[in-house]
Amino acid sequence: MNHSQNRWFAGIAITLCLLAKFHLSAEIGVGAKPASGSDVLFDGSRASLDEKWTYWEGPRFASSLPIKWKISKDPVDAGNAMITYDPAAAGGVYGAADIVTKKTYRDFRLHVEFLIPEPGGNSGVYLQNRYEIQVLDGDKTKHGMAAVINESESPYHAYRGLGKWNAYDITFRAARFKNGQRVEKAMLTMYFNGKKVHQNFPINKVWGGPNSGMDGGNNGGLGITDQPGGLKLQCEGHAVHYRNIWIKDLELEAAQTDFEEPILNPAP
Numbered sequence: 001m002n003h004s005q006n007r008w009f010a011g012i013a014i015t016l017c018l019l020a021k022f023h024l025s026a027e028i029g030v031g032a033k034p035a036s037g038s039d040v041l042f043d044g045s046r047a048s049l050d051e052k053w054t055y056w057e058g059p060r061f062a063s064s065l066p067i068k069w070k071i072s073k074d075p076v077d078a079g080n081a082m083i084t085y086d087p088a089a090a091g092g093v094y095g096a097a098d099i100v101t102k103k104t105y106r107d108f109r110l111h112v113e114f115l116i117p118e119p120g121g122n123s124g125v126y127l128q129n130r131y132e133i134q135v136l137d138g139d140k141t142k143h144g145m146a147a148v149i150n151e152s153e154s155p156y157h158a159y160r161g162l163g164k165w166n167a168y169d170i171t172f173r174a175a176r177f178k179n180g181q182r183v184e185k186a187m188l189t190m191y192f193n194g195k196k197v198h199q200n201f202p203i204n205k206v207w208g209g210p211n212s213g214m215d216g217g218n219n220g221g222l223g224i225t226d227q228p229g230g231l232k233l234q235c236e237g238h239a240v241h242y243r244n245i246w247i248k249d250l251e252l253e254a255a256q257t258d259f260e261e262p263i264l265n266p267a268p
Contacts, residue, residue: 028169029194029264032111038248044080046071053099056232060095060211063088067099081241084123089235095211100129101230107250110170115241116162123240127172128229129214130206146192150207155197166193171257177226189257194266200257
């Protein structure tokens with residue numbers, strides 16, 4: 001093989017590597033398209049809401065199917081969004097009308113976008129219907145916006161504010177067990193509007209008690225079990241909007257969730 005042929009094969013190899021990397025990765029940030037092989041959980045249609053989601057029938061559940069959450073025109077862009085409005089949750093009664101995916105998950109890569117239209121708007125993204133990533137305008141504490149609730153600091157600096165779309169991009173690794181005992185805590189890495197805000201962050205417990213999510217009533221939230229759980233969105237009587245939700249199953253053998261992907265529409 002001559003020098004010219006060597007260069008040709010080297011060029012082909014580089015091109016194939018770049019293509020492979022392109023297909024294996026996904027964008028992060030507002031407007032990110034679903035990763036290859038992911039499951040689109042909400043595409044703006046009522047059909048996707050009814051097909052992929054149901055109510056979480058926890059101890060405080062007070063609504064009924066079909067899901068009462070509204071599908072409305074996107075307040076910023078073309079398309080539709082769903083709104084966390086359900087009469088059963090009026091006054092902030094969380095757990096009364098939360099929705100959860102019908103499918104359950106262990107390790108995964110998640111993308112979800114939300115918009116808060118009014119001051120103090122409150123909801124939450126629950127990983128495995130256990131661990132809450134807070135959605136709460138105006139709160140910069142460990143209970144506040146984009147915090148791993150009550151455990152991490154709030155990366156409020158990455159929040160775009162009222163009336164604007166925001167994006168969580170998360171790689172999550174479930175807790176690991178041996179002989180029925182938890183030997184490794186759940187872990188996540190998260191980008192908020194394209195900024196990495198949590199890196200390989202371990203999660204200790206389920207907060208909020210039995211009305212909050214799976215295992216919340218077990219040993220004060222420390223009694224985590226090995227049961228996979230769905231993605232849950234919280235309804236607290238506020239008109240928080242959600243759109244462009246997708247998830248991809250992963251198998252993360254090592255305790256490592258850190259990831260780097262191209263950033264789309266980064267926060268200013």
